[in-house]
Amino acid sequence: MEEVSESALNGNGHTSTTDTEENDEVQIKSMFPLPVPETILRDIIQKSKDFALMNGAAMRSKAKFNQDSLNFAPFVLFPSSFPRIQFEKSCEVQTVLNELMHKVAHDKEFLDSTLADTVRVDLFTRKLYEIYETCYEEGFTQPLSLGLLRSDVMLEGKKCEDEAKCKGQCYCFCRKQVEINTIASGFGHLGPVSRTIHKFIMKELGFGSEKMIKNLPENDALRLICQGIVKAWELYGREESCVLFLVEDVAYNICDQRFHEFYIREHYPHVKVLRKTLTEMHSQAKLGVNKELLVKSDEVSVVYFRAGYEPGHYHTHNEWKARLLIERSRAIKSPSIQYHLAGTKKVQQALAQPNALQRFLKDEEKIAAVQEIFTGLYGLENNEAGNAAFERALKDPEKFVLKPQREGGMNNVYGQEIAEVLQRMTLFERQAWILMDKINPPVTKGYIIRPGGLPIPPIIDLVAELGIFGVVIGDHDTIHVNYQAGHMLRSKISTANEGGVATGLGALDSPYLI
Ligand code: ADP
Ligand code: MG
Ligand code: MG
Numbered sequence: 001m002e003e004v005s006e007s008a009l010n011g012n013g014h015t016s017t018t019d020t021e022e023n024d025e026v027q028i029k030s031m032f033p034l035p036v037p038e039t040i041l042r043d044i045i046q047k048s049k050d051f052a053l054m055n056g057a058a059m060r061s062k063a064k065f066n067q068d069s070l071n072f073a074p075f076v077l078f079p080s081s082f083p084r085i086q087f088e089k090s091c092e093v094q095t096v097l098n099e100l101m102h103k104v105a106h107d108k109e110f111l112d113s114t115l116a117d118t119v120r121v122d123l124f125t126r127k128l129y130e131i132y133e134t135c136y137e138e139g140f141t142q143p144l145s146l147g148l149l150r151s152d153v154m155l156e157g158k159k160c161e162d163e164a165k166c167k168g169q170c171y172c173f174c175r176k177q178v179e180i181n182t183i184a185s186g187f188g189h190l191g192p193v194s195r196t197i198h199k200f201i202m203k204e205l206g207f208g209s210e211k212m213i214k215n216l217p218e219n220d221a222l223r224l225i226c227q228g229i230v231k232a233w234e235l236y237g238r239e240e241s242c243v244l245f246l247v248e249d250v251a252y253n254i255c256d257q258r259f260h261e262f263y264i265r266e267h268y269p270h271v272k273v274l275r276k277t278l279t280e281m282h283s284q285a286k287l288g289v290n291k292e293l294l295v296k297s298d299e300v301s302v303v304y305f306r307a308g309y310e311p312g313h314y315h316t317h318n319e320w321k322a323r324l325l326i327e328r329s330r331a332i333k334s335p336s337i338q339y340h341l342a343g344t345k346k347v348q349q350a351l352a353q354p355n356a357l358q359r360f361l362k363d364e365e366k367i368a369a370v371q372e373i374f375t376g377l378y379g380l381e382n383n384e385a386g387n388a389a390f391e392r393a394l395k396d397p398e399k400f401v402l403k404p405q406r407e408g409g410m411n412n413v414y415g416q417e418i419a420e421v422l423q424r425m426t427l428f429e430r431q432a433w434i435l436m437d438k439i440n441p442p443v444t445k446g447y448i449i450r451p452g453g454l455p456i457p458p459i460i461d462l463v464a465e466l467g468i469f470g471v472v473i474g475d476h477d478t479i480h481v482n483y484q485a486g487h488m489l490r491s492k493i494s495t496a497n498e499g500g501v502a503t504g505l506g507a508l509d510s511p512y513l514i
Contacts, residue, residue, distance in 0.1 A: 026157035026171055028442040031215075031512055032078040032207065034459055036447075040205070041456060045449055048077070048201050056255045057193045057508060059501075061451070070255070071451040073190060074507040076491050079198040079216060080444050080464045082511035083155070083173050087217065087487075090153055090175055090468050093373065094484035096366045097151050098472035101182060103360040104351070105145065105335075105342040106476045108136060110359065114350040115341065117381055118405060122432040124311045125344060125405045127320060132337045135327050141291045143475035146232040146302065146334035148225055149343075150185035150467045150488075152178040153373060154441040176375040176439045178465060182335045182343030183309045183407060187467060188226075189259035190501070191488030192219040194508040215513045221469050221486025226263045228471035229302055231481055232332045233271055235473065236301035242272035244293075244300045244331075248307040249277050253502045257306050274298060278308060278319035285325055293329035300331045309340075309407040332473075345403045349377040349434040376437035380422075380430040389435050394419050401436045401497075409500035414438075441465075443494045448507045461494035464509055487511070 036044070049072050052058065058070035104110060111132070119126040135141075157171035195216050202208050202216075233243055243264065251257055261273045274295060276284065285295045293300040303326055307313045314320050327337045335343065350356060352374040357367045378389035393400050397418035404411050413421050422430065441463040448457060467488045473481035491509040492499020499506030 026440070026442040028081050028083075028155075028157070028171075028444045030078060030445050031081050031514060032205075034445055036077070036205070038456055041447075044077070044201060044204055045455070045457075047204060048075075048197060049449060049451075051200050052193075052197050055193050055196055056259060057190060057197055058255045060250075060252045060254055062252055065250070065252075073255075073501055074448055074450040074453075075194065075197055076462065076507045076509040077201060077447040077449055079195075079202075079510045079512035080446065080462065080489065080491055081514045082464070082466065082489070084513040086155060086173050086175050087466070087511055087513055089369075090151075090466060091484050091487070093369045094149075094151060094468045094470040095482050096361070096369055097180060098147060098149060098470040098482050098484075099366075099479060100351070100357070100360050100370060101149060101180065101339070101342050102145070102147060102472050102474055102479055102482075104347060105147075105182075105338040107360070110350075111338065111341055111347070114347055115344070117431040118344070118346045120431070121428055122405050125341075125346075125432075127314075128337060128340055131320075131324050131327050132341055134324065135337060138328065140336075141328060141330050142332055142336075144232070144235060144332050144473060144480075145336040145339050145475070146228060146304075146332050147182060147339055147470065147472035148185055148228060148304070148334050148485075149180060149182055149470040149472065150187075151180045151470065152465050152467045154178055154439045154463070154465050156439055157442045171442070173442070175373050175466075177348075177373040178439065179345065179348060180343060181407065182339045184306045185467075185469065186253055186256050186306070186502070187488035187490075188221045188469065188486070189256045190253075190508055191221045191467070191469075191486060191510075194489065194510040195219050197508070198510045198512075216510060217487070217513060219486045219488075219510070221488065222259060222263055223267075224471060224483065224485035225469060226260055226267070228473065228481065228485065229260070229304055229334070230264060230268050230271060231471075232302045232334070232473055233268075235480070236330075236332055238299060238301055239270070241299045241301035242274055243302045243304060244274045244276060244295065246281070246303055246305045246307050246326075247275050247277055248313060249279070251306070260304075272298070274300070278313060278322045279315065281322035281326065282318040285322065287325065287329055291328065291330045293326060293331040300329075303331050303333045305334060305340075343407075344405050345434050346379075346405060349379055349436075352377040375439060378435040380433050380435060382427045382430070386430070390422060390430065393422055393435055399438055401438050403434050403436060404432055409498055409503040412498065414497040444491075446491070448491075448493070450507070462491040462509075463494045463499075464489055464491045464511075465499065466511065 052072040402413040469485040489509040
């Protein structure tokens with residue numbers, strides 16, 4: 001096999017501009033020589049596709065659904081360059097974000113005032129909120145919540161200010177938070193396995209030196225997330241109780257879910273795992289005399305939600321009844337209803353307002369570390385600030401993203417359409433949305449390998465989104481467990497607005513630290 005020469009690499013870790021410099025696009029250089037010669041490319045693509053499938057980097061096809069078969073998940077051939085310092089800072093700030101979200105979830109006054117307008121207009125958030133109110137008034141049966149969070153960030157670059165040192169060749173990068181997920185934060189398996197694929201590809205193509213592999217940071221997300229679930233199971237304190245994965249009717253992202261389940265079964269064989277939909281929960285679950293969550297004869301100590309985050313998961317009133325039943329129960333929920341509400345876009349927007357963090361964090365350093373990753377977020381209420389944001393969005397829609405209170409991708413509005421959508425809304429309807437500054441991540445070049453894709457895919461411009469996992473367990477007054485739990489990276493073609501892997505436009509990636 002022909003070798004791709006390692007000497008072709010730019011190993012100095014600096015990023016540089018190319019011919020697109022005129023249009024102000026910030027580029028981050030791939031550390032791997034492109035293009036890969038055709039014969040090598042053909043061979044490595046077939047090999048790495050098989051490797052991905054055989055390591056469970058796979059999903060069920062939406063287009064050709066078959067319960068009995070899998071497609072590999074789209075992946076980027078080479079890991080994307082990511083500035084080491086920004087990666088490390090992202091990991092470091094996670095325990096602060098965990099603490100913040102835990103405190104937000106337990107601050108009724110804050111949730112009430114922040115979501116008051118939203119719940120009047122947005123039916124889905126209102127239904128969640130009603131469950132919260134009911135449980136609050138009755139008194140939470142289970143004081144502990146299990147947070148399995150994922151904070152997503154994109155880089156943004158600007159020309160380095162120290163021109164003399166960098167000779168105009170390098171960029172200063174900062175991180176901007178896209179969102180923080182408190183429900184169904186996926187990729188605990190697909191994150192680590194992306195690193196495994198990239199390590200394999202690098203070795204196959206002659207980039208497997210210890211020095212290079214060391215630039216792929218270790219990723220223990222699966223183990224650490226499962227440890228969090230099992231820790232909650234332990235805190236519940238009933239040997240015979242089980243963990244319940246609450247799932248959609250049809251799970252396309254099946255590997256990611258099942259690897260969690262199988263990890264728990266392999267490493268903690270005494271912990272039984274059930275998989276149920278909300279519909280099944282409605283017909284099979286009930287509360288015991290001490291509000292235990294009983295599914296037939298099994299007592300559930302931990303409910304891990306991989307569904308329930310979008311209206312479509314609640315087909316009828318029955319699924320809402322099932323959600324209420326779960327929330328009322330003694331089981332530890334990930335997320336509890338208050339954690340679910342704390343993860344709404346509206347709460348993210350409220351936290352980005354001046355001095356909002358001071359309510360939850362006392363340490364100035366922690367406040368600064370979180371504030372640093374917030375980008376401009378604006379409410380759209382009928383008040384001075386909301387109307388000003390509305391006017392700015394009409395004038396310059398390309399600078400913003402318009403977001404409803406939804407999860408799971410493909411719900412946001414971009415570009416010119418923002419102006420159209422906003423103008424069609426009444427003042428009342430606007431309150432269901434928030435406006436966010438559009439983040440402009442640096443572009444890198446690479447190949448995306450897709451099921452059914454071209455044998456020789458083109459080199460395209462890619463942008464990446466880094467997700468950092470966090471585990472937090474605590475009650476109203478105390479945090480018992482708080483740690484960072486690995487990471488995941490997704491890339492998408494730079495022209496796409498959204499790049500969810502499950503929704504089809506994104507691809508698995510992993511960071512190559514520079
Ligand atoms: P969801 O909860 O549906 O995942 P997100 O807020 O993560 O909602 O938005 C979905 C996707 O839209 C993100 O993964 C990202 O690709 C894109 N996106 C969201 N906010 C921004 C932003 N401010 N700037 C640029 N892209 C964004
Ligand atoms: Mg989300
Ligand atoms: Mg997202």
